Amino acid sequence: MCLAIPARIVEIDAATDIAQVSLGGVRKEVSLALVNDARVGDYVLIHVGYALNKLSEEEAEKTLALIREMGLLEEEATHNAATPGGEA
Template sequence: MCLAIPARIIEIDPATDIAQVSLGGVRKEISLALVNDAQVGDYVLIHVGYALNKLSEEEAEQTLALIREMGLLEATEEEGATPGGQA
């Protein structure tokens, strides 16, 4: 089973299409090679180091809430969740 998870872009290096994303304070470097027009503040669906597509903030929050309900994410004050395992 594959799992992709929403995360918010917090920084982009336009020279390399590499972004830093944050989920509950955990930062991860990902590639934006598969996503057009991503900007800081956007939510993207990430899987194995790649952003697959952009999501609305509402869709991202709904998805994160469902993942928390399954016990795969723990609620925190910052951004609503933190990974229960590795992202």
Template sequence: MCLAIPAEVVAITEDRQTATVSLEGVRKDVSLALLSEVTEGDFVLVHVGYALNRISPEEARRTLALMAELEAASS
């Protein structure tokens, strides 16, 4: 099973090859090799260091809320 996590793009390198994303304050550099157009403020699905696709802010919030519910239920 693969899991992609929504994260917000907070910075993009000048060569547009990588971006810094943030999820609850945790920042990570990810590859943009699979996406053609991404801007700061976009939400992307991240899996093993790659931004897979853009998603709406609403979809990102829904997904993160569901993940939080699952975490709470398993505790």
């Protein structure tokens, strides 16, 4: 079984089509080769180093809340202090 998880794009290197995403306070590099119109602040579903598609902030937050409820993802330390669509 495969699992894709939402993460927010915090930085994009347009030359390499690689994005830095943030998930639970951890940053990870992912390829944007499969997503044409991704921008900083967008949420994308990630799986094995690739962003598969974009999703709304509302859907991403619902999914992340469920994952947190299961105890599979720790709350970001800055989550409550973050501005909408941005890092604190």
